[in-house]
Amino acid sequence: xxxxxxxxxxxxxxxxxxxxxxxxxxxxxxxxxxxxxxxxxxxxxxxxxxxxxxxxxxxxxxxxxxxxxxxxxxxxxxxxxxxxxxxxxxxxxxxxxxxxxxxxxxxxxxxxxxxxxxxxxxxxxxxxxxxxxxxxxxxxxxxxxxxxxxxxxxxxxxxxxxxxxxxxxxxxxxxxxxxxxxxxxxxxxxxxxxxxxxxxxxxxxxxxxxxxxxx
Amino acid sequence: xxxxxxxxxxxxxxxxxxxxxxxxxxxxxxxxxxxxxxxxxxxxxxxxxxxxxxxxxxxxxxxxxxxxxxxxxxxxxxxxxxxxxxxxxxxxxxxxxxxxxxxxxxxxxxxxxxxxxxxxxxxxxxxxxxxxxxxxxxxxxxxxxxxxxxxxxxxxxxxxxxxxxxxxxxxxxxxxxxxxxxxxxxxxxxxxxxxxxxxxxxxxxxxxxxxxxxxxxxxxxxxxxxxxxxxxxxxxxxxxxxxxxxxxxxxxxxxxxxxxxxxxxxxxxxxxxxxxxxxxxxxxxx
Amino acid sequence: xxxxxxxxxxxxxxxxxxxxxxxxxxxxxxxxxxxxxxxxxxxxxxxxxxxxxxxxxxxxxxxxxxxxxxxxxxxxxxxxxxxxxxxxxxxxxxxxxxxxxxxxxxxxxxxxxxxxxxxxxxxxxxx
Numbered sequence: 001x002x003x004x005x006x007x008x009x010x011x012x013x014x015x016x017x018x019x020x021x022x023x024x025x026x027x028x029x030x031x032x033x034x035x036x037x038x039x040x041x042x043x044x045x046x047x048x049x050x051x052x053x054x055x056x057x058x059x060x061x062x063x064x065x066x067x068x069x070x071x072x073x074x075x076x077x078x079x080x081x082x083x084x085x086x087x088x089x090x091x092x093x094x095x096x097x098x099x100x101x102x103x104x105x106x107x108x109x110x111x112x113x114x115x116x117x118x119x120x121x122x123x124x125x126x127x128x129x130x131x132x133x134x135x136x137x138x139x140x141x142x143x144x145x146x147x148x149x150x151x152x153x154x155x156x157x158x159x160x161x162x163x164x165x166x167x168x169x170x171x172x173x174x175x176x177x178x179x180x181x182x183x184x185x186x187x188x189x190x191x192x193x194x195x196x197x198x199x200x201x202x203x204x205x206x207x208x209x210x211x212x213x214x215x
Numbered sequence: 216x217x218x219x220x221x222x223x224x225x226x227x228x229x230x231x232x233x234x235x236x237x238x239x240x241x242x243x244x245x246x247x248x249x250x251x252x253x254x255x256x257x258x259x260x261x262x263x264x265x266x267x268x269x270x271x272x273x274x275x276x277x278x279x280x281x282x283x284x285x286x287x288x289x290x291x292x293x294x295x296x297x298x299x300x301x302x303x304x305x306x307x308x309x310x311x312x313x314x315x316x317x318x319x320x321x322x323x324x325x326x327x328x329x330x331x332x333x334x335x336x337x338x339x340x341x342x343x344x345x346x347x348x349x350x351x352x353x354x355x356x357x358x359x360x361x362x363x364x365x366x367x368x369x370x371x372x373x374x375x376x377x378x379x380x381x382x383x384x385x386x387x388x389x390x391x392x393x394x395x396x397x398x399x400x401x402x403x404x405x406x407x408x409x410x411x412x413x414x415x416x417x418x419x420x421x422x423x424x425x426x427x428x429x430x431x432x433x434x435x436x437x438x439x440x441x442x443x444x445x446x447x448x449x450x451x452x453x454x455x456x457x458x459x460x461x462x463x464x465x466x467x468x469x470x471x472x473x474x475x476x477x478x479x480x481x482x483x484x485x486x487x488x489x490x491x492x493x494x495x496x497x498x499x500x501x
Numbered sequence: 502x503x504x505x506x507x508x509x510x511x512x513x514x515x516x517x518x519x520x521x522x523x524x525x526x527x528x529x530x531x532x533x534x535x536x537x538x539x540x541x542x543x544x545x546x547x548x549x550x551x552x553x554x555x556x557x558x559x560x561x562x563x564x565x566x567x568x569x570x571x572x573x574x575x576x577x578x579x580x581x582x583x584x585x586x587x588x589x590x591x592x593x594x595x596x597x598x599x600x601x602x603x604x605x606x607x608x609x610x611x612x613x614x615x616x617x618x619x620x621x622x623x624x625x626x627x628x
Contacts, residue, residue: 006317013314017305060303071267073318074290092237215267244541245551311552388545410508413552428552430515 007083044095051133225273248408294358319361330356348379454490465491518557
């Protein structure tokens with residue numbers, strides 16, 4: 001097993017005390033999905049809640065002064081950081097899967113129809129949201145610690161809400177926008193590429209912060 | 216002579232503190248005490264060895280490997296004990312093994328289990344349920360499980376009772392008994408080192424005061440005692456430090472300078488006394 | 502063999518080890534070719550540093566009392582008790598020479614010196 005995956009496993013063992021809370025954050029959004037009768041709502045909330053739990057690995061590390069353990073273990077800083085991102089992505093993926101399984105069931109029981117298109121757009125939207133929430137947060141945690149890093153989570157939320165506000169006001173006759181919106185495959189591809197780039201940049205920043213950090 | 220730790224001209228600058236040109240060598244099979252008053256740079260030195268702080272100058276070799284270029288390889292031979300444990304409080308002892316062992320190719324589970332038995336640590340207990348002494352032994356148990364060749368301890372006995380401190384020294388003596396392991400023991404409780412340490416490196420306010428054999432260090436000084444009238448100007452000048460009180464005085468004097476004062480009481484100095492007298496202290500001391 | 506280290510005697514520990522080993526050789530407690538305790542084990546048992554024991558053993562070897570065989574240990578040399586005895590006789594000579602010098606300064610006649618020696622021998626008979 002590569003060192004990066006060992007670091008991911010280590011992170012899982014750090015959040016064990018919070019398993020119940022994390023489980024709860026994955027199931028609570030079902031209520032929101034039901035209230036709004038929309039899987040997109042449910043998934044959005046799920047991603048938002050799970051993104052808020054990314055701070056646990058940082059707070060547990062800080063509480064126990066475990067940065068010393070990371071200083072002792074034979075592992076590169078880049079591997080530690082990448083391992084943590086994998087952990088965060090794994091949690092996000094898990095929350096997404098749980099949402100996409102449980103919420104349609106509840107919605108169908110309520111009489112709402114949930115088609116493939118709804119599921120896919122919810123999945124893509126959820127992925128993008130999760131990326132937005134986490135790519136700023138994690139470097140923030142690395143640089144400023146578990147408590148101050150929290151702040152970074154609210155910046156993209158504000159930005160996202162602002163975009164939601166301005167998006168309907170954008171000219172719909174822009175040729176590029178029209179092409180993208182009309183082709184779902186292109187849209188999905190674009191989102192995936194964007195997310196990949198966001199994470200790559202975020203990881204790069206986090207590694208640089210950690211390599212320059214004095215423990 | 217194989218050297219397990221070589222520190223050359225190590226320097227580090229902080230805003231309020233400078234570690235300046237620290238050099239020392241720890242050969243295979245011996246215990247070195249790293250001593251000095253609180254805040255003198257001992258923990259900084261250890262953190263620099265572990266590359267937890269970036270050095271401003273100098274060179275560090277662990278088992279012949281550069282501590283930055285070959286950081287991972289070097290760290291797989293290194294065991295570290297800090298004054299407080301670095302595990303998650305919530306982990307059970309068994310979880311500690313699960314979490315740490317994967318990083319060390321030489322980890323032997325039987326050895327870990329044997330160490331737990333020897334130290335009377337119940338595997339099902341959580342780290343936070345262990346006493347401070349047990350937590351310290353848990354860090355040791357981990358280091359022994361992958362047969363760390365160099366053990367670095369930073370203030371491992373602070374907060375421990377004399378029985379636990381004695382147990383630790385016993386464990387360390389057994390650890391170096393085969394001649395294939397070394398120990399760097401940083402402490403301000405120098406009594407622990409009086410007998411067991413082979414080498415002493417004394418860092419005082421960021422500067423290297425001495426590095427060499429403990430016997431040589433202790434032999435460099437004597438304690439001269441006498442009545443108040445016997446404290447001559449010559450003695451005051453020659454002494455490294457003097458403590459006066461109503462009924463007399465005690466002075467730390469270099470052994471080679473004691474000839475002139477042979478009429479007074481001359482005793483061997485302990486490591487403690489040397490450190491106390493050589494670190495500028497309060498009003499009683501000059 | 503018995504080895505007891507005192508922290509308070511003021512005599513360096515390596516010196517104490519040397520003295521006791523020599524005494525054991527002289528009394529026959531340690532015989533020729535017998536092994537001294539393993540250096541590191543002795544250090545551990547007495548809770549003293551390995552370097553200190555090493556110094557004691559090295560000096561004993563330099564003075565001809567033991568031989569250090571690489572990888573096997575330290576063994577008592579056959580001439581041990583002889584050497585020890587020679588050293589002690591040397592000590593007696595030095596002591597007597599000092600006594601004679603002091604007697605000269607004090608203008609003590611030789612017969613007085615002999616008398617003093619007999620009295621002291623009698624007094625120390627049971628030592």
